[in-house]
Amino acid sequence: MRPVTEHDIRTSFVNCSRGEAKRVNLPRDLADLPWEDLDFLGWRDPGAPERAYLIAEHDGPLVGIALRVTSGASRGFTSRSMCSLCLTTHTSGGVALMTARRTGENGRQGNSVGHYLCIDLACSLYARGKKQAAGGQVVDESLTPEEKAARTRANLRAFLTKVIA
Ligand SMILES: [Zn+2]
Numbered sequence: 001m002r003p004v005t006e007h008d009i010r011t012s013f014v015n016c017s018r019g020e021a022k023r024v025n026l027p028r029d030l031a032d033l034p035w036e037d038l039d040f041l042g043w044r045d046p047g048a049p050e051r052a053y054l055i056a057e058h059d060g061p062l063v064g065i066a067l068r069v070t071s072g073a074s075r076g077f078t079s080r081s082m083c084s085l086c087l088t089t090h091t092s093g094g095v096a097l098m099t100a101r102r103t104g105e106n107g108r109q110g111n112s113v114g115h116y117l118c119i120d121l122a123c124s125l126y127a128r129g130k131k132q133a134a135g136g137q138v139v140d141e142s143l144t145p146e147e148k149a150a151r152t153r154a155n156l157r158a159f160l161t162k163v164i165a
């Protein structure tokens with residue numbers, strides 16, 4: 001994705017209030033992120049671990065989604081979970097249920113969309129083989145990193161469409 005600024009991020013949120021968007025703690029060193037390897041920018045709020053954010057280009061414009069993080073660590077150390085975006089398998093705790101309030105009338109009625117996602121939201125790097133899941137299994141796949149990245153983007157697109165629709 002193209003590099004984004006703090007202003008871009010704060011004005012991109014579609015499912016939280018302006019006040020909330022202003023209070024979001026941004027990732028440090030925005031300028032130094034490996035943008036060319038990112039399908040989206042995702043991070044946990046360093047000041048509020050139950051919050052996470054995801055910023056992506058969606059049909060052109062930037063779309064920012066605020067997420068609620070539910071700890072996924074309740075199923076014991078031997079269980080494995082798969083991220084629904086990049087399909088990386090992690091040991092327990094590496095994946096968490098993240099829930100996005102839907103926009104518009106759906107959101108006002110309390111509707112949300114939940115997905116199990118990599119807890120560090122580094123899906124783009126896992127898909128490209130630039131980051132390894134701790135204790136995770138490499139699922140035997142014949143896809144190239146480019147194909148995995150494309151799949152991640154397709155899954156992300158489906159997720160964003162559900163939140164915004
Ligand atoms: Zn992932």
